[in-house]
Amino acid sequence: MRLIQVVSVTAAVALLTGCGGVKTTATGGDGEFPTGNIQMSVGASPGGSTDLITRAIAEGVGKELGVSVPVVNKPGANGALNAKELQSAKPDGYKIAVQNASLFTITPLAVSANEAVKLDDFDLIGGISQDDYVLLAPAASAVKSIADLKKSGKNIKYGTTGVGTGAQLASALAFKQAAIPATDVPFDGGAPALTALLGSQVDVATIQVGDSIAQIKAKKVVPLAVFSAERIKFLPEVPTAKEQGYDVVVSQYRFLTAPKGTPEPVKAKLLDAAKKTFATEAYKKFNDDHCLTPIEGSPDEVRKILDEYATKYKAQLDQYQISLGKK
């Protein structure tokens, strides 16, 4: 009796987690793909941007290909743990993942070499979207631009979303270029950084636009600059750092990856399914809700974007003698 209860509860949870143990018998790169479930892993906990994007794509790709696409969270080391697992997975298209550009372009600048992940170890399927950063000040402060911060003449305490993130890189570059004395206060993600900013615990903070748009619209915080190359449609009245005279262009960019050596026809099929998902109204609305700018480029374009970012960041850090890791 009680045993049955325990077993049935376990079964219920197995169902919930989706670990039904469906066999994926891959046959390789022929037209048959897919014959089983496609697993999308996420290198972050449930609820973050990467997780939500993965789930939105998984939903669409699953419908498109007529298989289920379970999402599995494998958080750890800013996504490096998941990346390494994907890297060693069988390259048959049944295990894919959305990955963040920062893992390849910024994190290696802050952590030791053996923890860094290389882009060459993966096959790219296609680009997804760009997620921009915005520099914010509390509504109560009189600061309206980066120049105002400089005028205040004090050491600026700036909150970021963590070490080795775009938020840290963008703010460090901006303050260094503006010759503003500033101290980096890392938080564990956007929400705690925003909380600290709302409570005026820090003078300014750099946070992803999607995480702070509601507070900006409610005038609880004031946007000083966006770190994209051009103004973004979600905050059309906010000038870029570039417009204010600072060469800081930092964005998070996400793209779809597969293990190295995945057959071309499989990748093409996955890309096609992803593109069809991107074209749906539901997915477009998702992008708008989360303030994501779609850049759904080809693998070559993705590689080009990433290479440009990586080279530029490295050069700028050297030029301004900034060390993200402070070792």
Place this chain on the structure above:
Amino acid sequence: MDFLNPVIDGFGVVLQPTNLLYCLIGVVIGMLIGVLPGLGPAATIAILLPVTYGVEPVSAIIMLAGIFYGAQYGGTITSVLLRLPGEASSVVTVFDGYALAKQGKAGTALGVAAIGSFIGGTVSIIGLTLLAPVVAEVALDFGPPEYAALSLFGVLLVATVGNGGRTKSVIAAGLGLLLATVGRDTFTGASRFTFDTLNLADGIDFVPIAMGLFGLGEILHNLEERHRTVPAPAKITNVWPSRADLRQSSGAIGRGSVIGFVLGVLPGGGATLSSLVAYAVEKRRAKHPERFGKGAIEGVAAPETANNAAATSSFIPLLTLGIPANATMALMFGALLIQGIPPGPQLVSEHPDLFWGVVNSMYIGNILLLIMSIPMVGLFVKILRVRPAILAPITVLITLLGVYTVNNQVFDIFLVIVFGVLGYLMKKFGFEPGPLVLAFVLGSVMETAVRQSLLIFGGNPAGFFTRPISGTVLVVLIAVLALPAIRWAMRRRSVESRDEELV
């Protein structure tokens, strides 16, 4: 009276049959996943998110909220019966809950926990209804320095909650603090004690530590015990708390509600801290503090009330400021966005039906949970009648499965085994795992907060005393620490003067 109109309209929203049904579905799922260690509300909500696409916004959020607070009810059951705390906030419940279960009073513990949870949850909802916007603003005054002071306070409390020797508690807590340093340094990116494995880059997860030290450790220890003596099967003397039990825990429930509501509003770690503080307060107030850890009913009532109250009040930052306080709230945030309702400071004024519908659904959800809990108590305590030879392997299996589901990493399974062995050794040599686990949780909060504070203060530690809240907490702390020393000195002087008189 204008203020009350949206509240009453909110009840109109909840009492629609569909919303009642979603509320029921939510709390049932929540309770089930709460019973299972590992799989938490965050993962469950992530999985169910797509299901909510086609549902009305209010109904969807009512269901997801139900999962969250329902899980808090469920977590108690394994803590009491199997010594498996599913979440950091139910670690404290294990101390007296499991002791009561061993004495055959599992029903009492579960019953009181259910009633406490109900009252704590309800008090917190009333607080949410009346005070949400005010409280949210106050919570913003809690910056890194305040967290630093509070977590230091918490770590010192840890040493007093253990019921082994004080020295052994301190040693265990020290080990917990050390374990909290494992992982990538959040300020410099340097790897600490990771042995070059990425699995440790984010540090050790709470779940394998708690499951290993408490759950597996206990099972291993029982195995050894059984070789020596044939234990009498745990008798289940009473299935329901007596009037005396209820009277005894009423104070604890009242104080736990307030503590839970207040600390739960703080983003991050509020629930754990509240359960610990509530327990410590009861132990300090008790006429016979030595009963604690050996099956004091207040030791179950206080933390269970507090963690439920905290779970409810953790909705305040999300609903009034648009800030998700934990992973589960981040998913709620996502769910609201999907429904086209951006959570933010304007939520209450722009979508009063949603705000009050969800808040009021919690009253109903708590009543549903209480009604479900009562017959469940009788059912669940029967688990203890299962022979250990059958129960233990099943518990181990569920533990390993649960640990795996947290991060989907096989590494964590090995980790739980390592901590299981450590838990066994600790039990054998008279160390309590409680202080270790709690110090571990608070230690990482403390390290981050202290270092953030020092960055904010420009490296000057005197800054902690210049802020009203952190300053007050620290002064109280120093006073409490100094009190025994002063008292001892005073007594000594009076003894000395008496000696002189005698001479």
